[in-house]
Every structure is written in C-alpha cells, then in structure tokens.
Amino acid sequence: MIEYTVDYGKEVKLDCEILSTPLHNEVYWVKTITSNDTRKITSSSRMINITPNGSTLNIKEARSSDAAKYRCVAVNSVGEGYSSEITLIVRGGIPIVKRTHEKYKTAKGYSVTINCMIESEILKIQTVYWKVYTSRTAKPHLIRNGEVGIDGVNANYPSLIINEVSVSMEGEYRCCAINIAGDACALPSNLIVEPILDQSQDENGNTSVEMTESVVGIIGGILAIIGTLIMAYKKRNAFTCKEDKYTV
Structure with missing residues (x-):
C-alpha cells in the first residue's frame, strides 16, 4: 500500500x-x-x-x-x-474542543472559571469565543476576549473566567474555536448560581458553593456551648459575691 x-x-x-x-x-x-x-x-x-x-x-x-x-x-x-x-x-482540520466538567456551582459575587481544552493539529487557532444560553434570552449570547469582567477566552488560555458572578449569568456555556478549516464547539457546561457559600467539591471535582445543613448544625452547637459557659460563669461570680457579703 x-x-x-x-x-x-x-x-x-x-x-x-x-x-x-x-x-x-x-x-x-x-x-x-x-x-x-x-x-x-x-x-x-x-x-x-x-x-x-x-x-x-x-x-x-x-x-x-x-x-x-x-x-x-x-x-x-x-x-x-x-x-x-x-x-x-x-x-490538520477543524479544532477539537473539549469541556472538563459538566457542572459548576458558585455564589453571587464570587469568581468562577469554566474550563476548556482546545486541540488543533498544524493549524493555528484564530479565534476563541463562548456561547451562553440563559433562560432570559431566546438566542445565545457570545462572549469574546476583552469584555469587561471577563478574562481568558483566547488561544493561549481558552477557559472562561468570570470575575464577579451574578444570578443572571446562570445558564449553559459552550467553548468554541475557529481555524482556517472551520469551527467547532465543546459540549455544554452548566453554571448554577446560588446565594449561600460553602466551598466544596462533588465526586467529579466540580466546584460547589453552598451552605450545608451539617455546617449550620455545627455552628449552632458551638454557639450553644458558648452560651452555656457564659451563664455558668455569671452564676459562679454571683455566688462568690454573696459569700463575701456575709463573711465576718
């Protein structure tokens, strides 16, 4: 052959x-x-x-x-x-674009990085952009390099960094790349924005931000112990003062 x-x-x-x-x-x-x-x-x-x-x-x-x-x-x-x-x-050929995680969780006011990997044999990547689908818009919004509040989104670092997340940013994000052969997009990653913060990770390594019931319980228990100690201290001081008053 x-x-x-x-x-x-x-x-x-x-x-x-x-x-x-x-x-x-x-x-x-x-x-x-x-x-x-x-x-x-x-x-x-x-x-x-x-x-x-x-x-x-x-x-x-x-x-x-x-x-x-x-x-x-x-x-x-x-x-x-x-x-x-x-x-x-x-x-060579069209780029191969991959997501690293299916889901990201964060809270309002925090930053988040939605990761993206791009492979392009021989051919130089010309443009990187992100398609964003939210419940508020009928058509996808495009995020490009240089937008206010955004970092990344370029051939050297295609991942999307949102410096301050708002609730309106919750939705579906797709990383896309273009070379002279054409364009391609990764599978979507879902961004979930929650109001309460507890930094953790799920079994897939996705960032999760939420206040869990167990954390709330632990904090409540600590506060209860502190309250008990304060009450005991006050009773002890009162008893000592009473003894001093009647001692000859």
Missing part, C-alpha cells in the same frame, strides 16, 4: 503509472471514503492529468474531506486495470 501525507490547504499529486496494450482510451480515479461510500473521479473534474504512460490526480488545496483511499483505473478494448491502493492522509 502506498501512502501520501499532506498538510491541510497544501497541494498534493497522486501518481499512477499505466502500461497498456492495446493503448488505454479512458482513465479515471476511484475515491473510497468508507466501504459503503465510493466515488468516481473523471477527467471532467479538472483534477486528472492523463499521459500515454500514466495519470496524475492533482488536489490543489487538501481538505479533511480529501482524506481517503484512491485507485487509478485504466480502460482499453480488453477491459479495466486497477492500480494499487493509495492512502491520502491530511494533517
């Missing part, structure tokens, strides 16, 4: 040598994407150059869709002849 590798957007030529007696009268190429998807490329596509001794399939600007297996086919009065299979690998 023959293998060609080309970077996204670059030119590549697949060559085929033909030995035919009698001389071939037709040449075409077959592109196989999957076992159920095979396409015929004819000379009318302007991609094929034919000579008496062979043929060249010329792909001027390779795209991800060009990655496939190719075979050259020559036809004469006897029948058809097929070349060996040529595999074309195209390096």
Whole structure:
C-alpha cells in the first residue's frame, strides 16, 4: 500500500503509472471514503492529468474531506486495470474542543472559571469565543476576549473566567474555536448560581458553593456551648459575691 501525507490547504499529486496494450482510451480515479461510500473521479473534474504512460490526480488545496483511499483505473478494448491502493492522509482540520466538567456551582459575587481544552493539529487557532444560553434570552449570547469582567477566552488560555458572578449569568456555556478549516464547539457546561457559600467539591471535582445543613448544625452547637459557659460563669461570680457579703 502506498501512502501520501499532506498538510491541510497544501497541494498534493497522486501518481499512477499505466502500461497498456492495446493503448488505454479512458482513465479515471476511484475515491473510497468508507466501504459503503465510493466515488468516481473523471477527467471532467479538472483534477486528472492523463499521459500515454500514466495519470496524475492533482488536489490543489487538501481538505479533511480529501482524506481517503484512491485507485487509478485504466480502460482499453480488453477491459479495466486497477492500480494499487493509495492512502491520502491530511494533517490538520477543524479544532477539537473539549469541556472538563459538566457542572459548576458558585455564589453571587464570587469568581468562577469554566474550563476548556482546545486541540488543533498544524493549524493555528484564530479565534476563541463562548456561547451562553440563559433562560432570559431566546438566542445565545457570545462572549469574546476583552469584555469587561471577563478574562481568558483566547488561544493561549481558552477557559472562561468570570470575575464577579451574578444570578443572571446562570445558564449553559459552550467553548468554541475557529481555524482556517472551520469551527467547532465543546459540549455544554452548566453554571448554577446560588446565594449561600460553602466551598466544596462533588465526586467529579466540580466546584460547589453552598451552605450545608451539617455546617449550620455545627455552628449552632458551638454557639450553644458558648452560651452555656457564659451563664455558668455569671452564676459562679454571683455566688462568690454573696459569700463575701456575709463573711465576718
């Protein structure tokens, strides 16, 4: 098997040598994407150059869709002849964008970081932005680098940092990236904004901010103990003063 590798957007030529007696009268190429998807490329596509001794399939600007297996086919009065299979690998393509957590919890007035990871082979990331879906808006709001109260959202640090969260920011957040091949977005992360703070983490490592019943109970118990000690101290002082008054 023959293998060609080309970077996204670059030119590549697949060559085929033909030995035919009698001389071939037709040449075409077959592109196989999957076992159920095979396409015929004819000379009318302007991609094929034919000579008496062979043929060249010329792909001027390779795209991800060009990655496939190719075979050259020559036809004469006897029948058809097929070349060996040529595999074309195209390096690069649209970005791969991933979330790290499905859910984030925080409280009003606090900061939160919604994490995002971007992979882009060969091709430079041109733009990073976030899509935000809330119950207050019918269409998604776009967050871009440089907005007031926002940090991150760039190729070097794509995660979204909200410096001061408000209740209206609760919703669904998706990280998106663009390169010359196209754009892609991660699965959504949900931001939940609660009014009471207790910094903790769930089993997935997601930040959780809430005042739990157990914490409230512990604080109440401590206050009760302090109150009891104060009352005992006051009674002890009163008893001592009474004894001093009647002592001769």
